Amino acid sequence: NWTTHNVVEEQVALIREQVGTKRAICGLSGGVDSAVAAALVQKAIGSQLTCVYVDHGLMRKGETEQVEKDFVAATGVQLKVVDAQERFLTALAGVSDPETKRKIIGREFIRVFEQAQLEILQEDGPEVAFLVQGTLYPDVVESGGGTGTANIKSHHNVGGLPDDIEFELVEPLRKLFKDEVRMVGQELGLPEEIVQRQPFPGPGLGIRIVGEVTKDRLDLLREADAIAREELTAAGLDREIWQCPVVLLADVRSVGVQGDGRTYGHPIVLRPVSSEDAMTADWTRMPYDVLAKISTRITNEVSDVNRVVLDVTSKPPGTIEWE
Numbered sequence: 001n002w003t004t005h006n007v008v009e010e011q012v013a014l015i016r017e018q019v020g021t022k023r024a025i026c027g028l029s030g031g032v033d034s035a036v037a038a039a040l041v042q043k044a045i046g047s048q049l050t051c052v053y054v055d056h057g058l059m060r061k062g063e064t065e066q067v068e069k070d071f072v073a074a075t076g077v078q079l080k081v082v083d084a085q086e087r088f089l090t091a092l093a094g095v096s097d098p099e100t101k102r103k104i105i106g107r108e109f110i111r112v113f114e115q116a117q118l119e120i121l122q123e124d125g126p127e128v129a130f131l132v133q134g135t136l137y138p139d140v141v142e143s144g145g146g147t148g149t150a151n152i153k154s155h156h157n158v159g160g161l162p163d164d165i166e167f168e169l170v171e172p173l174r175k176l177f178k179d180e181v182r183m184v185g186q187e188l189g190l191p192e193e194i195v196q197r198q199p200f201p202g203p204g205l206g207i208r209i210v211g212e213v214t215k216d217r218l219d220l221l222r223e224a225d226a227i228a229r230e231e232l233t234a235a236g237l238d239r240e241i242w243q244c245p246v247v248l249l250a251d252v253r254s255v256g257v258q259g260d261g262r263t264y265g266h267p268i269v270l271r272p273v274s275s276e277d278a279m280t281a282d283w284t285r286m287p288y289d290v291l292a293k294i295s296t297r298i299t300n301e302v303s304d305v306n307r308v309v310l311d312v313t314s315k316p317p318g319t320i321e322w323e
């Protein structure tokens with residue numbers, strides 16, 4: 001019979017059998033899937049697992065701390081955090097085109113992650129032969145069902161390593177759907193903020209700033225996003241709404257009147273959507289009083305923002321994210 005307890009027991013046994021006495025690496029993104037996969041593997045093999053978290057500086061307020069502190073406290077996992085904020089900002093400087101931003105973020109992420117992998121490979125200890133991935137059942141079906149391996153190439157000028165290292169994949173969530181993954185995460189005692197997290201794109205806030213990504217703009221958007229999330233949660237809407245991107249129109253300014261005078265600030269867009277699978281979506285008919293509260297707080301508390309607008313476009317034609 002299917003219980004989360006049985007799933008955990010079964011996967012722990014399978015992981016132990018697969019990994020044996022070797023070591024494994026797992027990349028944490030802050031999302032549910034990688035967190036639950038890592039927690040399962042940690043339960044199975046303990047210190048034979050090292051997790052890697054690339055801090056690209058594009059996360060929302062508090063999310064990096066959730067991984068660094070709360071996730072580590074809940075699991076006891078061995079975590080290597082790479083602070084790559086400067087590197088990502090430098091790579092993104094002067095770039096406004098959405099696809100270019102996505103490519104740069106993806107490329108930098110792989111470089112930083114592989115460098116961290118190579119450093120772990122060079123540590124003393126048993127062979128590092130496994131890479132943990134949070135692949136879910138729908139991903140397995142979509143990609144044709146094969147299990148795989150992953151290569152990393154040592155093109156980073158790190159001496160003493162073979163040219164091409166092959167990892168075997170450990171994918172403990174391959175039979176599970178998203179809601180089941182959340183239940184397993186709960187069973188494993190992971191923090192609620194991680195287990196119940198809504199979808200968030202890999203490129204993070206980098207694709208929620210329309211215009212160039214800078215440190216100041218990221219900080220501003222983080223504040224606005226945190227207010228929106230806080231009020232959605234307070235109103236009990238966080239589980240009802242599929243997700244609510246908060247977008248900064250950094251290249252747009254409009255006139256406002258705040259405090260003693262005229263301002264010339266940026267608009268913030270709220271994009272609450274209802275969806276089953278993100279393939280299609282509709283804009284959420286949210287209570288006006290919650291929208292009002294979010295709008296008032298953002299314009300009062302976030303400097304340089306003097307207008308909050310609501311996106312009332314379904315998908316299609318609009319995508320969920322603005323970039």
Ligand code: XMP
Pocket residue numbers: 199200201202203243278279315318319320321322
């Ligand atoms: P769109 O904007 O295409 O988004 O309607 C559909 C869903 O995918 C998420 N999304 C991403 N997730 N990496 C991700 O892991 C990405 O590059 C990415 N882009 C969009 C988006 O948040 C929504 O849930």
